[in-house]
Amino acid sequence: MSESRAGDLPFGATVLLAAFEGWNDAGAAATQAVAYLAEVWDAEQVDELDPEEYHDFQVNRPVVGPGPDGHREITWPSTSVSLARARHTGRSVALVHGIEPSMRWRRYCTELLDIAAGLHVEWVVTIGALLADVPHTRPIPVTVSADDPEVAAALDLERNTYEGPTGIVGVLQHEATARGLKAVSLWAAVPHYVAHPPSPKATLALLHQVEQLLGEPIPLGELPEDAAAWQSGVDELAEEDSEIGEYVRQLEEAKDTAELPEASGEAIAREFERYLRRRDKGGGN
Numbered sequence: 001m002s003e004s005r006a007g008d009l010p011f012g013a014t015v016l017l018a019a020f021e022g023w024n025d026a027g028a029a030a031t032q033a034v035a036y037l038a039e040v041w042d043a044e045q046v047d048e049l050d051p052e053e054y055h056d057f058q059v060n061r062p063v064v065g066p067g068p069d070g071h072r073e074i075t076w077p078s079t080s081v082s083l084a085r086a087r088h089t090g091r092s093v094a095l096v097h098g099i100e101p102s103m104r105w106r107r108y109c110t111e112l113l114d115i116a117a118g119l120h121v122e123w124v125v126t127i128g129a130l131l132a133d134v135p136h137t138r139p140i141p142v143t144v145s146a147d148d149p150e151v152a153a154a155l156d157l158e159r160n161t162y163e164g165p166t167g168i169v170g171v172l173q174h175e176a177t178a179r180g181l182k183a184v185s186l187w188a189a190v191p192h193y194v195a196h197p198p199s200p201k202a203t204l205a206l207l208h209q210v211e212q213l214l215g216e217p218i219p220l221g222e223l224p225e226d227a228a229a230w231q232s233g234v235d236e237l238a239e240e241d242s243e244i245g246e247y248v249r250q251l252e253e254a255k256d257t258a259e260l261p262e263a264s265g266e267a268i269a270r271e272f273e274r275y276l277r278r279r280d281k282g283g284g285n
Helices: 026-040 105-118 149-155 168-178 200-214 223-240 242-258 261-281
Strands: 015-021 044-049 063-066 072-075 079-085 092-099 123-132 142-146 182-191
Touching (some): 015 168, 026 079, 026 123, 026 182, 026 200, 044 105, 092 105, 105 168, 123 168, 123 200, 142 149, 149 182, 168 182, 182 200
Parallel strands (some): 015 092, 015 123, 123 182
Antiparallel strands (some): 044 079, 063 072, 079 092, 142 182
C-alpha cells in the first residue's frame, strides 16, 4: 500500500469527516480519530439517524447499562452528526460517527448527505482503516485518494483505482461525488497481526493527515505517548513470540527495500514537481 500526501482544502470550505465502525475500521483507528476530533473541538450533536431504519439488532445489539441519572437505559446503535468549529482556521466541520448499516445503504447515504446539504458542506472526507502487511515499527501508511479526476488533480492526489467489495465508506464517497460534492478518502494501514483495538499509532497517522488536509493544527494531547506505548507493547509481543518476531523482521525488510535511495529520489522529485505547480498557481509567490 503506497502512502500519498494531500494538499490543503480551500480555506473556509465546510467539510464533513465521516468514519464508521465495522468492516471499514481496522483497530477502531478511523472512528477513534473522529471521536478525538469531536472531543478536542467541543463538537455539538446536531442530528442522529434512526437506527430502526438501518440496523439489524441481532448483528449490532443494543447495550443496557446505567444512564447519567443512575437509572438503567438502553443505548441503541446509531449514527450521529456533530458540528464543530476548527479553532485555528475557524472552518466549520461536520463529524459523522456511525456503525456500518446492515441494510438500506443508499437511503442511509441519502439521509446523511441531505443533512450535509443543510449544513452547507462542500467537501466530504471519508476515513477508514484496513488490515495490511505492514510492520508496526515503521510509520503507518495513510493513502489519500479521490474518485473525481478534477479533485485528484486539484489536490495532487492519486485517483482511486480500487476494484472489489466495498463498505459504507466507499458507497458514501461515491454518492457524494454523484451529488456534485468534492470527496476525498483517507485510509490507514493497520498491521494485521495486531488488529485488536485500540490502534493509537494508526489514529495518530490519520489525524496528521486530517491536519494537513484541513490546514488546521490539531492538539494531540497524550496520543503520541499512547502510540509509543502501543508500539512498545507490540515490541514485547514480538520478542516473546519468535514466529511473530521473524515475520515483523520480514515486513521491515520489505518496507525498507521499497524505500531505498532510488525510491526516495523519486518521491523527492514528485514533491518538487508539486512545489513548482503550487508556486506557479500562486503567481510565483
